[in-house]
Amino acid sequence: MPAPNPRFSGFGLGLRKEHYRDFLETAVPVDFVEVISENFMVDGGQPLNILRRIRERHPVALHGVSMSIGSADGIDLDYLRRLKALADEVDPLFVSDHLSWSRIDRFNSHDLLPVPYTEEALDIVCANIAVAQDALGRAILFENPSSYLAFDGASMTEWEFLAAMSKRTGCDLLLDVNNIYVSATNHGFDALAFLDGIPADRVRQIHLAGHSQGRDLLIDTHDSPVCEDVWRLYAKAMSRLGPVATMIERDDDIPPLEDLLQELSTARRLGAVRTRAFA
Amino acid sequence: MMLIELQRDFRAWLVSASDDAAMRLADGELAGLSVYQNNYRAQLVGCLEQAFPHTRTWMGEEAFLTAAITHIDNRPPHAWTLDAYAAGFDDTLATLFPERPDLHELAWIEFALAEAFVAPDAGPLSAETLASIDWDSARLRLTPSFMSLVATTNAESIWSALWEGSAAPEGEMLDEAAGLIVWRRGFVSCLRRVDALESDALLQLRRDGSFASLCEMLVERLGDTDGIARAGALLAHWLGSELIVGVDEA
Numbered sequence: 001m002p003a004p005n006p007r008f009s010g011f012g013l014g015l016r017k018e019h020y021r022d023f024l025e026t027a028v029p030v031d032f033v034e035v036i037s038e039n040f041m042v043d044g045g046q047p048l049n050i051l052r053r054i055r056e057r058h059p060v061a062l063h064g065v066s067m068s069i070g071s072a073d074g075i076d077l078d079y080l081r082r083l084k085a086l087a088d089e090v091d092p093l094f095v096s097d098h099l100s101w102s103r104i105d106r107f108n109s110h111d112l113l114p115v116p117y118t119e120e121a122l123d124i125v126c127a128n129i130a131v132a133q134d135a136l137g138r139a140i141l142f143e144n145p146s147s148y149l150a151f152d153g154a155s156m157t158e159w160e161f162l163a164a165m166s167k168r169t170g171c172d173l174l175l176d177v178n179n180i181y182v183s184a185t186n187h188g189f190d191a192l193a194f195l196d197g198i199p200a201d202r203v204r205q206i207h208l209a210g211h212s213q214g215r216d217l218l219i220d221t222h223d224s225p226v227c228e229d230v231w232r233l234y235a236k237a238m239s240r241l242g243p244v245a246t247m248i249e250r251d252d253d254i255p256p257l258e259d260l261l262q263e264l265s266t267a268r269r270l271g272a273v274r275t276r277a278f279a
Numbered sequence: 280m281m282l283i284e285l286q287r288d289f290r291a292w293l294v295s296a297s298d299d300a301a302m303r304l305a306d307g308e309l310a311g312l313s314v315y316q317n318n319y320r321a322q323l324v325g326c327l328e329q330a331f332p333h334t335r336t337w338m339g340e341e342a343f344l345t346a347a348i349t350h351i352d353n354r355p356p357h358a359w360t361l362d363a364y365a366a367g368f369d370d371t372l373a374t375l376f377p378e379r380p381d382l383h384e385l386a387w388i389e390f391a392l393a394e395a396f397v398a399p400d401a402g403p404l405s406a407e408t409l410a411s412i413d414w415d416s417a418r419l420r421l422t423p424s425f426m427s428l429v430a431t432t433n434a435e436s437i438w439s440a441l442w443e444g445s446a447a448p449e450g451e452m453l454d455e456a457a458g459l460i461v462w463r464r465g466f467v468s469c470l471r472r473v474d475a476l477e478s479d480a481l482l483q484l485r486r487d488g489s490f491a492s493l494c495e496m497l498v499e500r501l502g503d504t505d506g507i508a509r510a511g512a513l514l515a516h517w518l519g520s521e522l523i524v525g526v527d528e529a
Contacts, residue, residue, distance in 0.1 A: 038360050043423075044400035046466040066359045072283035079359045104286040106357045109293055110326075110364075111318050113286075121282050149311030151304070153280070186311075216310040 001170035002139040005094055005204045008032070009243035011268050012061070013261075015054065018254040023054050029261065030058060032093055034247050037064035040090075041082040055090055061205065061245070062092040063174075066108070067132060069142065070101030070115040075128045080135040087136060093245070094205055096141035096174045099125070099162065116151040117161040122168075129169040141204055143174035144194075146182040146211070146220030158183070159197030166202045173198060175241075176207040177234045178226065182218040191233055200241050208234060208267060209249040223252035225263055235270045246271060293319045294355050323351045323364060330365035330393060333441040334372075334386045337450075338379075346375055362397075365390050381450035384434035384459070388470060391426040391461035395468040398424030401524035409518070412526055418488035420525030424463040427481060431456055435472040464521045476500065480513055481522070488527065490514065 010031025015023060022028055033054065040051050054060070066079060087095055100112035115121050133140055142165065144158060156164070166173055175198065184191040210224030226234075226248065238244075246267045248260055280288075280303065288300040293316055301307055327347045328335055335343040350371040356364045369386040376382050401422045433451050440447035458478025461470050473481070476497075483496050490510070497513075498506030517523045 041360070042397035045395075045397040045463065047397060049466065068359075070282075072281070072286050076359055101286060103359070104283070104290055107290045107294070108356050108359060109290070109315075109319055110322055110356060110361045111315060113289060113315065116282065116285060118282075124282055147311075148314040149305060151285070152306075214314060217314060219314060 002133050002137070004170070004202065005139050005141065005172050007204065007243045008059075008093055008245045009271075010059075010245050011264050011271065012058075012245060012247040013257075013264060014063075014247060014249045014251070015060075016250065016254050019257045019260075020050055020054075022257045023057070024050065028058075028257065030264070032059040032061055032245060032247070034061040034063050034249075037062040037083055037086060037095070037097075038066050041079075041086050051090065059093045060090050061094040061096065061247070062087060062090060063143075064095070064097040065112065066102060066110070067097040067140075068101045068103040068108075069097060069099065069128045069132065070113075070121065070125050071103050071128065072101075072124055073104060075131050076103065077131075077135070080132055084136050087138075094141050094172075094174075095136060095138060096143060096205065098143045098145045099165070100145045112145040114145070114147040114149055114151070115161075117154040117156045117158060119155055122156075122161060122164055125165055126168045129165065129171050133169065133171065139170055139172050141172045141174040143176050143207065144179050144183070145176070146179040146186075146218075148186055148217050148219075150187050157189070157193075157197065159194045163197065163199050166199055171202075172204045173202045174205045174207060175203050175237060175244075176209070177237055178207065178209040178211055178230050179220060181230050181233055182211050182220050186217045192236065195233075195237050195240055203241050203244055206234070206237065206241075206244050206246045207249050208246065208263075209251075221252060222249050225259075226266075231266065231270065234267070238271055289315075290355075292316060320351060322361070323347070323356065326361050326364050327368060330362075331368060331386055331389050333438055334382065334389055336441055337385055337437060337447065338372075338376075338382055346372055349375060362393070365393065379450065380452075381432040381434050381437060384428065384430060384432050385438055387428050388434060388438045388459060388461070391428070391459075392468040392470060394426065395424040395461050395463040398422075398463055401463075401521070403521045404518060404523065404526065408526060413528065414490050416528060417490055418527040419484060419490055419523050420488060420527065421481070421485050422462050422522055422524045424461070424468075425481075425485065425522060426461045427478060428459045429456055429478070430459045430472060435459055435470060438470065460522075462520075462522055469520070476509075477513060480510075481517075484523075 012030045012032035015033040015035045040047055098112045102109045180191050180194050208226045209222045210226055212219045212221040248263050288303050291297040291300040301312055305312055324347050350368055369383040372386050373383040437447045456475055458473045460473055484493055494510045497510045
């Protein structure tokens, strides 16, 4: 079982190409940046060159969307080999992905599809995590995804599944507060019960993002600022957790960097309240 | 339901909106399932739109969307990277629009430029390396980003005009087949239309790397004097444009 990741209590942003120039030419006041791993799991060229230059200025967290840790037919070893090569080069703060699946029988949905919270799925997920962590030689963080479907036959809650997964594999957790809010609203569970149910000592990072109201359900769109309800939930999360890294994800309708830094200052303010509570 | 059965049903729902799969997954309750299916199809359409902006402009929004839907229905994605989903869209266009070869050649250009953008790094040969080459036995290596296509239309001119934002010419057949080559120089992806002879010469060089064999091929086509002269001119041009990036002594 790998050692837990060291704690890091900084505030960061997701690095998007719209802001490359800002990060390359100015001193952006962030403690780290997070990049989408797959965008840089390439053989060469400008993207890798930019990442190397930004890495000289900031710690980098690698956040993936294609590990497909919930695939019943196992994990893609070629994918892990490429991710390992990137991690070896970047020396990242964290390597993370999602509690989800996207691939089965050579079909890849390129979406974060939900895992049923059953003992069989837990066995499969834990076996895949063990393979991935062995391949990378480190504990990986797994994030709770937003979900729009709950399967019949679940034998545990999402937070119980995450807790059992972390206990059995030694993986760490990435808590997406917006995803908790979206899933709690869509499925009618208590977001505070989620926060109380996860092992706080295994949470190393928090994601914050915006969502949209779909026809029937909330949709995790990452195309708008963090809403007030999610900020309130974040404050409650921070009052329960030890030192963690917080970052804001924005993947669509990307605003000027200054707008995101303004949002990040809100996170810093709420995080400071948490720090005083722990002092 | 076993996890693998659930995941195969989910695939059936995403790819073909199977009612049977929807019943087994959610008792036919479609609200959540529809979000996932919409995400799946919207993401793939978005991927193609992002990968082929000039092809989309050239063929028009409606025709492009029809082609994208056909591609998605016929070729579910399988690679771990979404970028790979752009591969083969030119084949879909060739099948859908056999009378419009400019479309699939334009799509090939956009795909090849994107592939070159993230191909392995390579740099120009140094003057010292060039000075010490034994040209009779040397094996020359093309840059790993090199890709080529037999060109039958003026797709290169169309792409260039669209890229510059100027008025694109009408699509038309070339008087004789030529070649399109794409490679990366430094961090910049490059596109050039070459005549059939240069295209054949590059493919010959990619096959065996031998400059001596290249000279033989050109002498056979052009005669002794012109063949050797053309080989020298091509070599100088390829070295200068960083198409040749390595040399192996036999």
